[in-house]
Amino acid sequence: MAQDLDYLKETPSQTAGPYVHIGLAPGAAGFDIYRRELGADIAGPNARGERIRIEGSVIDGSGSPIKDVLIETWQANSKGLYVDPNDSSAVEDGFSGFGRVISDFETGKWAFETIKPGSTPGRNGKVQAPHVSMWIVARGINIGLNTRLYFEDETDLNATDPVLNLIEPENRRATLLAKRSETKGKTTYRFDVVLQGLNETVFFDI
Amino acid sequence: MDNFAEYYQRDREWQPSALSSGYKTSVARSPQYALISLENTVSELTGPRFGHADIDPLDKDLIQNFANSGESPIGERIILHGRVLDENRRPVPNALVEIWQANAGGRYRHKKDTYLAPIDPNFGGCGRTLTDEQGYYFFRTIKPGAYPWRNWVNNWRPAHIHFSVFGEAFAQRLVTQCYFEGDPLIDKCPIIKTIPDSKAIDMLVAPLDLNASVPLDSLAYKFDIVLRGRRSTLFENRLEGN
Secondary structure, rough: OOOOOOOOOOOOOOOOOOHHHHHOOHHHHOOOOOOHHHHOOOOOOOOOOOOOEEEEEEEOOOOEEEEEEEEOOOOOOOOOOOOOOOOOOOOOOOOEEEEEOOOOOOOOOOEEEEEEOEEOHHHHOEEEOEEEEEEEOOOOEEEEEHHHEEEEHHHHHHHHOOHEEEEEEEEHHHHHHHEEEEEOOOOEEOOOEOOOOOOOOOOOOO | OOOOOEEEOOOOOOOOOOOOOOOOOOHHHHOOOOOOOOOHHHHHHHHOOOOOOOOHHHEEOOOOOOOOOOOOOOOEEEEEEEEEEEEOOEEOOOOEEEEEOOOOOOHHHHHOOOOOOOOOOOOOOOEEEEOOOOOOEEEEEEOOEEEEOOOOOOOOEOOOOEEEOOOOOOOOOOOEEEOOOOOOOOHHOOHHHHOOOOHHHHHHEEOOOOOOOOOEEEEEEOOOOEEEEEOOOEEOOOOOOO
């Protein structure tokens, strides 16, 4: 026998279950306990850039919206900068880039307010189109699902995005595009996540 | 942003697969296409930072954080403690550890839980803390009860505490559950059986830790958590070694 490499194994994942709200969003579970819940305000009041709303549902294999899903979002600011632990002035004061979003228990709809992120650096000097990283947990999801939301109106940047171009079946790339609409001067993007079927959203092993 | 090292590939054969027919809810909630493998970019290598301004010191004491003045929750008082490490055995400091659980009777304080066991007026069932410089955390809480759930007709969850751990990057995100040494329901649970390797299941079972218990007050259980490890080299730069 050769020597042991001496790495540890990652702790196995388990489902967040239907009561994930107690831990991560207790106000939604029906009681107030914390001074402040985390991930409630993604961009903060000082962030520059276009204020947008993103809304959607997570749809299961039977076509039904999931009513107990929790989504975490992670994004750059409008200049394409992420929160930097070594430089607190890298982004606007109050900009966290991090959100926790839960679906409505009756309808399964969710929504969050943020600013539209800018382009970010990709690998090997490439440029990544504006996107929001998402992590999805719920009852029945054994290990959190990673996906990305891109903006359908960023046509040129999306066409050269190195991650979208990794997806070999071109028709599947569209599952990552949020659809823009405007009402009363307010920009909304619609993004449904589909867990199974022909329109299954692309999920990543990151 | 040059000092963000890349993470080792996640071992998907060690982790539960998305579809496990014994856990019925996973059948319609598991993707059917293969995951697209993505080499880390700045989007995966960064993550939010949490600090002591975000949380209250009392948040980690579930015996006190929801109790009425002068009262305590019912049940076995326990200390749950351990370290958050990465696959390189390095401690992960400043990791956000959040837990949630049922009360001693097996009932959650959640408006969607209708199990017949009573709500404990002095128990909220959630706590959160940040690891220290050595990756150490602890909670004070009540040992949760087992409870039935609708999967097969007669399925019971072993006593468990849900853990959510946020390390240094979005790629390290992990949600899991801690079980307790000696619980005969562990071997029967369809959710635990989603994990293929029994050695992996053992990682989720916290042993009784009498050394850390408080005489005449609380028993203790130790639960270490391992997040993904990262290369020691610079982002997109392998010049320094592995």
